[in-house]
Amino acid sequence: MKIGVYSIEKSSSQWVDGIIKEYIKHSSRYATVEDVVVFNKDIAKAQTMDAQAAKEAYTRAFEPHMKGFCVALDVQGETLGSASFAQLIASASDVRFFIGGAFGFSTDFLAKHQKVISLSRLTYAHKIAKTVLFEQIYRGLCINNHHPYHK
Template identity: 50%
Template sequence: MNKINIYQIAKSSNDEFNKIIEDFIKMSSKYSKIEIHNLFNKKIAKAQTISDIEAKKSYSEVFEPFLNSGYNIALDVLGKRVDSFEFAKLLQNSAVINFYIGGAYGFEANFLQKCDKKISLSELTFAHKIANIVLLEQVFRGLCINNNHPYHK
């Protein structure tokens, strides 16, 4: 059983999206341990009011400590588009898989270069909660594909 971490620049909240997120985590728990890490601090809040460059720099500072702990996949609009079967293969790459969802201004190019893979969920930009749900659904679908569960059909 592998572990999947989702690191995102977001404040923790308890709203109607959380039930859906929790449901996907629970359904996936048979195959993988999934944790969501909301990363937001005063430095990020301030940086976002200064410029996109400062904001991206502050995102990298909170993300980079986690880069040494597994296979790192950044979700980026310019990343490679993959289908569900290619996505499922990504979930086989490591005992620990880290997904990164950037802040309002995306990622620094330097951070993206440090990641093992850059993928796009869509050409559309999603709010964090929506991106989270889409990602978790694809994680569950990929785990089902990898474990011959009929969900993906």
Template identity: 45%
Template sequence: MKINVVAIAKPETDCYARLCDRFVKMSKRYAIVKPVDLFNGKITRAQESGEREARKLYGELLEPWIGRGFTIALDPAGREFESEAFAKLLLDRTEVTFLIGGAFGHGDDLLRRCDRVVSLSKLTMSHKIAKVVLFEQIYRALTINHGHPYHK
């Protein structure tokens, strides 16, 4: 199984990135987990121009990833899952791609084109924290699906 986590975010080397890397490494036993951060000067300029321009550019950058396996967009308005139900989303899939939008989130067109729209929490959290939570939940889901006691 291959899991892509594609984020509109600057690559980081801070403590949050190290936590993400830890969960990626632990997940190797069950799946190939590939983090991809997309960021460039165009994003900075689009975000300064406003929400509409930023979301348009996010969509363009994420376009090649839509349809790579089962595609899941993270969005605050998405459906929340308990860990066991989240694990079922990954079960029996050969490839899953998670899409994390930029500061202004995803546009409606992108959300409609995804197989699922998921919310990690009703709480607002920074991208860095959201990524850590997502990578931990991916690892947890993989252990649930493989009968490993980590999730207990």
């Protein structure tokens, strides 16, 4: 099984990167999990223009990576419990999660995904949302493999 998390980020944080690396390491006995950060000059320029330009830049950056079972994170997406999330990641051998930039995703881009989920109705800082996603990936893998971490 392969799980990829694709995100729009212009800078990293040492403490967040450390936590994410730990979850990737723990997950490695069940799946190959990768963290792919996407940011380029097109995105940087578009984000200074307006929301529509930014969303179009995110779409262009992510489309080449849309393979397998694609899941977008969006505040209006479906909220799942941990057991349902575990079923979601068990549904395919290649699962890819997409976390947008500050302006979110266009409706057209969201329509290209097999699933659109929300981690919460709360708004999180980008790095917090990404950390929560990696924790849930590990939790879901543990649930699917009958590991006691979930308890």
